[in-house]
Amino acid sequence: MKLKILGAGSIGNHLSNASRRLGWPVDLVDTDPKALERTRTSIYPSRYGRWDEAIRLFAAADAPVGGYDLICIGTPPDSHVPLARAAIAEKPKAILVEKPLCGPDLAGAQELADEAKAAGVAVFVGYDHVVGQASRLAADLLRGGDFGEVATIDVEFREYWGGIFAAHPWLAGPWESYLGFWQRGGGASGEHSHAANLWQHFALAAGLGRVVEVQATLDFVKDDKVNYDRLCMMHLRTERGVAGRCVQDVVTQPLRKWARIQGANAYLEWSCGREPGVDAVYAGLPGKAAIEHKVSKTRPDDFIEELNHVAAALAGDAAASPIALARGLDTMLVVAAAHLSSQTGRRVRIDYSKGCRPAALAVD
Numbered sequence: 001m002k003l004k005i006l007g008a009g010s011i012g013n014h015l016s017n018a019s020r021r022l023g024w025p026v027d028l029v030d031t032d033p034k035a036l037e038r039t040r041t042s043i044y045p046s047r048y049g050r051w052d053e054a055i056r057l058f059a060a061a062d063a064p065v066g067g068y069d070l071i072c073i074g075t076p077p078d079s080h081v082p083l084a085r086a087a088i089a090e091k092p093k094a095i096l097v098e099k100p101l102c103g104p105d106l107a108g109a110q111e112l113a114d115e116a117k118a119a120g121v122a123v124f125v126g127y128d129h130v131v132g133q134a135s136r137l138a139a140d141l142l143r144g145g146d147f148g149e150v151a152t153i154d155v156e157f158r159e160y161w162g163g164i165f166a167a168h169p170w171l172a173g174p175w176e177s178y179l180g181f182w183q184r185g186g187g188a189s190g191e192h193s194h195a196a197n198l199w200q201h202f203a204l205a206a207g208l209g210r211v212v213e214v215q216a217t218l219d220f221v222k223d224d225k226v227n228y229d230r231l232c233m234m235h236l237r238t239e240r241g242v243a244g245r246c247v248q249d250v251v252t253q254p255l256r257k258w259a260r261i262q263g264a265n266a267y268l269e270w271s272c273g274r275e276p277g278v279d280a281v282y283a284g285l286p287g288k289a290a291i292e293h294k295v296s297k298t299r300p301d302d303f304i305e306e307l308n309h310v311a312a313a314l315a316g317d318a319a320a321s322p323i324a325l326a327r328g329l330d331t332m333l334v335v336a337a338a339h340l341s342s343q344t345g346r347r348v349r350i351d352y353s354k355g356c357r358p359a360a361l362a363v364d
Contacts, residue, residue: 093123
């Protein structure tokens, strides 16, 4: 596929490298000439060994328009929806938007979905964990039916965000990017919304339906520089009445990216980075000792898996993809509901018939 990638930050570099490793041509675009130069001379060669001259760099004003199979958007979350809506006009086969799709205000999210559907352009949201090998294995085991009726799901993405700033040394701290502002899609609720998305993914795999109730507590850091949630704790309930817990933070050291699904007969655990370079799935099946499945991978592998998945989805049923726009919209409704619940101290119900809009959220 031929790609255009908007945003020459960390995600843009990862996607550029993944595309080139797949042999796909790439045009990388940014509004800031310094970001393009930093990519060419620093980020890309330090991560992948050397700069790839096949990657074409463009200032946004000079970027080619049209003729792309996939347009990837790796800019800050508060620019995702406007850029994705503009990209629809270029008529690519698909658009891949980095997570989170937008801020908790949900501005333009449903309009994006409506416009993409009308134009026949598939849209994906970059929750790459759910298309990784370990998550696919876990979902397949859940669908196998040996676990019995699922009683609860727990997911945690607890990770100090110092690693993010180590990968972005040009940022002095969260105040210099969207990360330090929850309204822009930063903080624990946005940056680590992989957890909410994974919770929803496993719930659907287990046949539990979508999340319809959210009760949340968020812990904020607010001063003259930043306003973000460092901790987002959610209690979730599905359409079938199954409840569970989802925790996201930006303070925990060492990290814990973990999920557990408890069934009537057995349990399943998923762990990201259980060991360096290893994801793992543990299954305690009826009448058997727990079985461990290990998956070796590197960080660049995550993006290769993601792009391979997009290509395969386009060749099949893109709407059925676990990273299809519909799933990303569902995750944003949960994130928005968490903020509303924390603000009001009340439970929030989600009515999906009203689309991905604030009107879909009702305080109980």
